[in-house]
Amino acid sequence: xxxxxxxxxxxxxxxxxxxxxxxxxxxxxxxxxxxxxxxxxxxxxxxxxxxxxxxxxxxxxxxxxxxxxxxxxxxxxxxxxxxxxxxxxxxxxxxxxxxxxxxxxxxxxxxxxxxxxxxxxxxxxxxxxxxxxxxxxxxxxxxxxxxxxxxxxxxxxxxxxxxxxxxxxxxxxxxxxxxxxxxxxxxxxxxxxxxxxxxxxxxxxxxxxxxxxxxxxxxxxxxxxxxxxxxxxxxxxxxxxxxxxxxxxxxxxxxxxxxxxxxxxxxxxxxxxxxxxxxxxxxxxxxxxxxxxx
Amino acid sequence: xxxxxxxxxxxxxxxxxxxxxxxxxxxxxxxxxxxxxxxxxxxxxxxxxxxxxxxxxxxxxxxxxxxxxxxxxxxxxxxxxxxxxxxxxxxxxxxxxxxxxxxxxxxxxxxxxxxxxxxxxxxxxxxxxxxxxxxxxxxxxxxxxxxxxxxxxxxxxxxxxxxxxxxxxxxxxxxxxxxxxxxxxxxxxxxxxxxxxxxxxxxxxxxxxxxxxxxxxxxxxxxxxxxxxxxxxxxxxxxxxxxxxxxxxxxxxxxxxxxxxxxxxxxxxxxxxxxxxxxxxxxxxxxxxxxxxxxxxxxxxxxxxxxxxxxxxxxxxxxxxxxxxxx
Numbered sequence: 001x002x003x004x005x006x007x008x009x010x011x012x013x014x015x016x017x018x019x020x021x022x023x024x025x026x027x028x029x030x031x032x033x034x035x036x037x038x039x040x041x042x043x044x045x046x047x048x049x050x051x052x053x054x055x056x057x058x059x060x061x062x063x064x065x066x067x068x069x070x071x072x073x074x075x076x077x078x079x080x081x082x083x084x085x086x087x088x089x090x091x092x093x094x095x096x097x098x099x100x101x102x103x104x105x106x107x108x109x110x111x112x113x114x115x116x117x118x119x120x121x122x123x124x125x126x127x128x129x130x131x132x133x134x135x136x137x138x139x140x141x142x143x144x145x146x147x148x149x150x151x152x153x154x155x156x157x158x159x160x161x162x163x164x165x166x167x168x169x170x171x172x173x174x175x176x177x178x179x180x181x182x183x184x185x186x187x188x189x190x191x192x193x194x195x196x197x198x199x200x201x202x203x204x205x206x207x208x209x210x211x212x213x214x215x216x217x218x219x220x221x222x223x224x225x226x227x228x229x230x231x232x233x234x235x236x237x238x239x240x241x242x243x244x245x246x247x248x249x250x251x252x253x254x255x256x257x258x259x260x261x262x263x264x265x266x267x268x269x270x271x272x273x274x275x276x277x278x279x280x281x282x283x284x285x286x287x288x289x290x291x292x293x294x
Numbered sequence: 295x296x297x298x299x300x301x302x303x304x305x306x307x308x309x310x311x312x313x314x315x316x317x318x319x320x321x322x323x324x325x326x327x328x329x330x331x332x333x334x335x336x337x338x339x340x341x342x343x344x345x346x347x348x349x350x351x352x353x354x355x356x357x358x359x360x361x362x363x364x365x366x367x368x369x370x371x372x373x374x375x376x377x378x379x380x381x382x383x384x385x386x387x388x389x390x391x392x393x394x395x396x397x398x399x400x401x402x403x404x405x406x407x408x409x410x411x412x413x414x415x416x417x418x419x420x421x422x423x424x425x426x427x428x429x430x431x432x433x434x435x436x437x438x439x440x441x442x443x444x445x446x447x448x449x450x451x452x453x454x455x456x457x458x459x460x461x462x463x464x465x466x467x468x469x470x471x472x473x474x475x476x477x478x479x480x481x482x483x484x485x486x487x488x489x490x491x492x493x494x495x496x497x498x499x500x501x502x503x504x505x506x507x508x509x510x511x512x513x514x515x516x517x518x519x520x521x522x523x524x525x526x527x528x529x530x531x532x533x534x535x536x537x538x539x540x541x542x543x544x545x546x547x548x549x550x551x552x553x554x555x556x557x558x559x560x561x562x563x564x565x566x567x568x569x570x571x572x573x574x575x576x577x578x579x580x581x582x583x584x585x586x587x588x589x590x591x592x593x594x595x596x597x598x599x600x601x602x603x604x605x606x607x608x609x610x611x612x613x614x615x616x617x618x619x620x621x
Contacts, residue, residue: 038404089588095403096350100544101587103537108580115574233408268419271412278409279397
């Protein structure tokens with residue numbers, strides 16, 4: 001394979017990974033916008049989505065869409081109880097306190113997943129059984145198209161929800177100024193709960209979509225969550241479009257860097273990008289709010 | 295000079311060290327105590343940064359690891375003496391802390407947390423991938439035990455007294471700092487950086503100073519850890535260990551040197567107690583973390599003290615009521 005074909009191949013896998021990172025980053029952003037909470041358990045929600053899907057499809061002949069819906073619903077319930085039992089009881093939440101609680105939740109979810117499914121790596125069958133698509137001398141896995149489709153579908157739905165529905169507008173108001181939103185009669189507490197449910201559902205969808213190509217195990221959430229988190233910073237904390245764009249940039253740079261420079265440093269690339277962005281432009285590519293820099 | 299209350303606290307502490315060192319001879323308990331000491335050196339430093347100066351670090355395992363690997367590589371591969379290796383490790387760590395601290399400490403809150411987290415993970419990946427120096431994922435073996443000239447630390451008692459003696463020195467230095475003008479400046483930065491700045495406190499220099507001090511404590515702890523275990527691998531210096539350190543500080547109570555020691559002891563002993571749950575102990579650990587943060591956000595030390603004071607106040611009130619009723 002010549003360099004051009006190789007680069008194309010890396011680009012394909014970069015775009016696929018980018019879509020996944022973007023989806024995880026969207027989950028972070030929804031919660032951050034409603035509550036200013038950074039949810040360190042986001043990656044574990046992705047893992048749960050994937051694991052439940054595998055558990056459902058193993059041994060049964062459950063059709064794929066049904067499995068998808070069940071998995072997403074279960075994880076949404078987990079997200080709702082997460083908010084209800086760990087975030088809402090906080091009286092004077094500090095950033096350090098929130099970081100530790102969400103990390104506590106992530107440790108808990110990881111432990112529960114290990115308890116239920118054990119430590120082995122599992123995988124599920126792809127969504128469609130079509131053969132790989134050939135583009136020039138590079139090949140594209142059909143599952144990648146599914147992942148891209150799901151990411152863009154969710155982004156579109158989310159935009160429609162935020163712009164067109166009354167609930168979506170209320171959520172935006174809540175993100176802009178919680179106190180003022182409460183004064184005009186928006187039930188802010190319900191909006192916060194909804195943001196956790198939405199974010200968990202999105203994480204689960206990402207998990208279901210990626211299990212056919214990346215193996216799934218109880219501890220895969222941590223690194224996925226951290227990568228999604230890098231995507232958020234690249235795009236700008238709090239920006240919906242920014243998180244998806246950040247995801248794609250991260251996915252592509254990582255894939256090209258790992259393929260063309262050094263594959264052993266693959267995981268470091270995301271964090272080097274993260275540090276670079278924080279030091280040069282902490283508000284990210286799409287960030288508007290000026291970060292307090294002293 | 296330390297105030298009277300501090301001297302009283304320190305003499306109780308040194309009495310405890312002497313008693314524990316002489317009475318506890320069971321290797322298992324000695325081992326746990328040595329780990330508490332190593333972790334406490336780390337958390338006292340991290341508490342200066344987080345509790346007093348209000349700057350979060352989610353990457354302190356990196357400094358611990360840099361200390362451990364510098365000591366390990368210099369002694370095991372190049373045959374240096376442990377003491378000179380430890381000094382070089384301290385210098386290396388301090389230089390890295392300055393380089394990473396200058397841009398990071400301009401950030402606040404979540405952004406500082408992310409920057410330190412990213413730094414920690416990059417260092418962890420370097421430990422894993424630079425296998426020609428570090429031994430890679432399988433680790434670095436053959437690190438000699440600590441020795442000073444002809445005297446080599448052999449028994450658990452030797453290590454216990456060395457680690458806890460060093461912890462004593464670290465605590466004295468830290469208490470001295472928090473009781474001084476510098477300590478008051480730290481607390482001013484914690485409450486409002488802008489107010490501190492407008493009062494003429496050079497906040498960025500002070501923040502960098504406390505960041506480097508806490509990194510140096512971590513490096514020393516790392517060197518001792520490497521010599522005590524004689525084997526190190528990257529998994530001991532990952533993201534989870536950074537989180538554990540932050541947890542120790544928060545559970546022990548922010549802005550309390552003795553709280554840091556208490557937090558280190560609690561989190562070190564907890565897995566030993568949770569041993570009955572085998573590898574599922576993480577579930578219990580997660581629940582404890584969440585419950586403590588929800589109900590005692592000031593940490594266990596403050597939480598227990600608060601509850602005690604409340605019960606004392608209640609008892610006093612009840613006594614007063616009884617007195618009144620009798621009249």
